[in-house]
Amino acid sequence: MATLEIRDLSVGYGPVRALRDVSVDVPAGAITAVLGGNGAGKTTLLRAVSRTLGFHRGTSTGTIRFDGRRLDGLRPAQVVAAGVIQVPEGRQVFARMTVADNLRAGALGARGGRRTTAAALDRVHALFPVLARRAHQRAGLLSGGEQQMLAMGRALMAGPRLLLLDEPSLGLAPLMAARIAETVQEINADGTSVMLVEQNAAIALRLATTAYVLDVGEVALSGPAGELAASDEVRRRYLGVVDETAAADATRAVDGPSRPLSRWSA
Amino acid sequence: MSEATTAGAKAPGPGRPLTASLRRPRTHLWLAGALLLLALPFYLDRFWLQAGLFAMAAAIGAIGLNLLTGSTGQLSMGHAFFLAVGAYGYCVLAGESSTQNGHALSGLGLPTWLAAVLAVLLAGAAGGLFSPIAGRLRGAYLGIATLALIFIGQHVLFNAGSLTGGFNGRPVPPLSLFGFTFDDTEVVVAAVPFQSFEKLWYPALLALAAGAYFARGVLRGRPGRALNAVRDHRIAAGVMGVPVARYRAGVFVLSSMYAGLAGVLLALVFQRTVPEYFGMVLSLEYLAMIVIGGLGSVAGAVVGAAFVSLLPQVLTHYSDSLPLVSAPGTGGVAPGEASRYLYGAAVVAVVLFLPGGLTRPKKPGENR
Amino acid sequence: KDGADADRSGVRTGEGVTDTKITLGALTDMTGVYASLGKSVTQAQQLWVKQTNAAGGICDRQVELTVRDHGYDPQKAVAAYTELEPDVLGFPQFIGSPFVSAVEQRIDGQDKGVVLPQAWSANLLGSPYVRVIGATYDVETINLIDYLLEEKRITEGDRIGHVYFEGDYGENALAGSRHAAKEAGLTVVEQKIKPTDNDMTAQVSALKQAGVKAVVISAGPRQAASLVGVAAATGFDVPVVGNNSAYAPQLLATQAGPALQKDYYIGASTLPVGDAAKGPAALAEAYTAQYPKDGLDNGVIAGYNAASVFGEALEKACASRDLTRDGVGKALLTIKDFGADFGVAHDFTDPAAPSTRQTVVMKPDAGTPGGLKVVRRAEVAPAAESFTAKP
């Protein structure tokens, strides 16, 4: 069974320090959630694991082990070959390719043979019927949520051992978000470890066994998901049980806009 | 990514005392440079003056191309065509009807300064005529569509004999302003004999300065922002209220006018138009200029132009004293080849090591 | 400008001439489309310089040739002229007639140095300083057509095809063929092409359908080879005649080689370099000795010829103690039947006329060095005698 160990990981984009000495463990077969505000470094953390920092002129120090094997220093393709698959932030579907070809592209990194690929495809279609219906439409024309589904399905095509999810429920309707949550659990049940970056902390903490909270590049909190869910800090900032209070606050506009804006007249 | 964007940091305004202090040494540099340029005709010989004039013309043209390709992301390989329109337009407008080598040449015989102005407008109009296509196509498609202009241009230059003089080209009437004629009749200024090149130097300098000043203003101002928006995200630009088609057409016209001005200047330096000159190679050279210098910036265009057009001159001139390079006919690398090697290598190397071109450091936080 | 001053021996001198040295300029193309011509011409002229200096130089001065390669780029060419002009007496070589005409104003206006372009376009005639050596393309073409008539390959009423380059070369030649046709009651079927066209299939089929009895080609060697090759292969066997620029010995090695040797004729105002006559023979020997790696072609003769014409002018100028540009110009105007040992005598007394109207007709032949053998010695067609390009 696969385990991911991240030790003292620091990442910088040129002058910008995005991560400082971050250590994270993703135990085998578990779901590990990573929470954090904008710019906390969640995406950066995933990029470091999938070795795609290079695309952003990012540089990292520290070690990343998967099954005891060093991932740092590998090329992205080798990481994929090792069974670590990332669902990138913001969909990133191949807009000009058909939905079907997007899924085929996903299968390129698959370790299994034709049969497993076929099986994976059936499963994806079962999960997201719309992808079957739109198989020959160009992915760029899909709606935002449909693209999110495609991104997810594409990753599943590779038959991952460790799945890195960057805000999978982003832009999904509640129903679909719930569906994704189930899916993640299923996949995990089939023995795939999952590292889950979610803004929707509620979902994340419900799914995860352990969770980490990143704050401006450092691990602020970590521990069993349940405990974190109970901690005030997390409740206020991440769960904050948004759904109840956010708008209430909004109407009262506390801690809202720093300065009021007057009408423009010219 | 372009003047326009960096402008945000530079533009003077409240809350930016830093820029003020920045400006001072800058201005001194500028002054020194300007004085040097003004003094050159008194010290350089005709060869270098001519080289300089070619460079200035190229710079003007490159600024125009950079507005189009660098700042608006419209790849154009037809720049040479608009240069030709400018050059020939000037000849036709300013030249007298005449016959040479049995070819009847028609000309309007307008005052030369007027002809120059009209020629620039004419080039702009030509650009305007092409804008239905320019407004439609994107990227490589536009690039090669504009390549068609080159071939059309060449064909017209060679076949519309009575206007263009066909393969003979046309004699270029010397420019005259306020009764002063920029021709080869010798005028002695401070014990230096002034001929066409010495004289032309100053109008050329003026044209370049004006052109650069104008382009900079455009790029740093509202239009520049709109152009960048069109380049970066067409649909978003439209939604932000930018009339995309109009701006694409507009910038095409503007860049054609720059090309036209460059064309007029070139014609005046050549003293005779040569149809072969306005071919594809020229267009490619202009593209190389803006990449070498730096896409989307005025300074970039100027530096790139100077580099590309002066390099071969320097190499051939000093070929005997350069290692490896050997005088033609003696075997080994001819200066012509050497400069082509260097120029090719420069294009590659600049993009390799200075993605922003000679004039700008690497773009910040580059992703993708 | 001409700081004309006299040296000890009382010879007036100007630009490009010192007490010990005469500097000449060569504006050539070694890296562009006319590279093959440029190379031969330049090397031949460097050979001439070497020989002249070995023989004690001219006017007790060593001759020096400054070469600039413009790679057939107008800007470089004009720049190179501007660069060399102040330091040279004149130019025994200037390749690329568009560029020559580009600077012609300056030459006639102020510079007044003798320029001998390696181009045979009638448009260059008329200047006292820019002097074409040999028959212009139009005259040459007339002579070639005359050859076909004389050989009874075509007769009155026939149609002849003319495949010609866009530009002064082709269109000047076209003027010739039109004139010849008018004189002989032929009709010309025109096919204009560009230097980038290498495949003459379409032209051939067009001419074939037009039922032409012979073809004139005023283009580059490649086009000639393609044309002749295609014609032969498609059983369209008519004689093809080409101007001196429409042939290069390298072609004999190509697919078209055999076809070229069958029924293709080239005109030029010199004997082929491989000819047995003493002029070419001697030159060929010296040249191969000097440049063993490089093949012989007519560029060699053209270049050497031009250089020696310039040399002759220098000698005469020296004789009249005036080595200024002016003096050389005057001297050149006095040169009559010069260079007969290359098969054609040149006469430079009339700036408005080519230095000769004679054309030697040759035929490709793998056997001889330079790949050409003479089929008709220098002659002038009656039609050519009368012809003048300019109205």
Place this chain on the structure above:
Amino acid sequence: MTTFIELLLGGLAIGSVYALIALGFVVIFKATEVVNFAHASLLLAGGYVTAVLHDDIGFWPALGVGVAGAAVVGAAVEFFVMRRHRGSDHSVLAIVTIGVDILITTELTRRMGTEVLSLGDPWGDGVVTVGGITLAQTRIAAFVVAGLLITLFLLAFRHTPWGVSMRAAAENPQTAALMGIRLGRVSLSAWAVAGALAAVAALFLTVFPTPGLERATSFAALKAFPAAILGGLDSTTGALVGGLVVGVTESLATGYQGDLSFLGRGIGDLAPYLVMLVVLLIRPAGLLGTKELARV
């Protein structure tokens, strides 16, 4: 009438050569979205190698080496230049290839000097005559080869993982990498393939009826530009269609220039571009190119 047919066939024949060259552009464009101006120089390289070798080792081996050689050059260009530029803007990359082209072409023309090199092909100037209309064997060969190769690539792009990864890598390198696609390999292979294709094209571009390979050969390659665009830069079939259209247009415009002389003579080279402009006005992405989509 026979003129027409003869011109038509002749056009199709030369057109298939253009198609071969255009295919090279298409492959690179599909794999990197870059217009490869260095293609002409790859072509020159392939032809040169074949030309210098065929005397010693015979035509077919020479051609093999030539194809391999051009492939290597292509790969080298990718490895030493394009790879380093990944992520730069596509039009910048296009301009980089111009630089590369200048480098390679200068070197080769310097080596070639003033020679006209024959590639020593077996067809010689043989022709086939059908009903009074003659066609060069070389052209027929070109036609067949072009047809085969283009179908081959059509299938390859559609159905092989290579094709998928190529398109994916072209569109979004980073995400492609996340799919386990080896970007380096993909674009390397694309450039190598383009080189190989260029070598094949070089063969047909320089054999009879054209005299042979020499410094100006690369200009002829330019005619593939309108071909590639006309058909649609990202479409293999487009390359074929475009090539043929260009070939035929050119041939007819040349053959009938007598009747078209009001346009000025010698519009043979111009005509393809005019046709291209018309097509682009109607279909901005070429006849078979995929149009760029507008979705936000």
Place this chain on the structure above:
Amino acid sequence: MVRVTGTPAALAVREVTVRFAGLTALDAVSFTVEPGSVHAVIGPNGAGKSTTFNVLSGVYRATSGSVRLGTTELTGLAPHRIAALGVARTFQNLALPPYATVAESLMLGRHRLTRAGFVAAGLRLPSAAREARLHRDRVREIAGFIGLEEELEKPAGTLPYGKQKLVELGRALCMEPQVLLLDEPVAGMTADERRRVAAVVADVRDGLGISVVLVEHDMGVVMRLADAVTVLDFGRRIAGGTPAEVQNDPAVVQAYLGTDA
């Protein structure tokens, strides 16, 4: 030219249908956005929400139907004309130039409110300079309002996703719109940030009287912010009314919210 101030007008969508090869993205959809209100458009993924926005902002042309802003017909107008009328929008998938600084992106929003053309800008006419200064100051104000002062000089591409969404919102605000179309403004944000954005939107409505059309999957935000809600499914309008009504509409629950929501 449109004055930004002046009585805000209602945005009326009537029987709008949009068809793409083979599928109907919008099928005779009608709803009205009252002036100065927040009107939420919700529905499952692929229901046609963004398409609606694309029609409203002129990116897509409706196959049939009409859109009116007050008395002005928007259907068939080019995007920039619609923008000129004071309709601003954000994009679901970011549409920010990665290298341009935030300040520049915001200034782009001022385009419709500024006049300087090629000539004025090229010649640096005083009018152009004055204009630029004036609007830069306003941009700074707006940046302050949404809390982006620190980022003003950073290239947008280097900002985290959430911040980039804020920049988009700011850019839209910089257009001083009459109608603001927000496509999933809080997607990818934490509770804190959602709260802030929600507050901003509320302020925009109450303080500036701008009508807001809001597409959002975060029910909490929708339910509390929205004055009215329109629910789409498969391009059809399946429900509409006050948040409360909609929330308990079985069809909506079944198609969109799911039982546990």
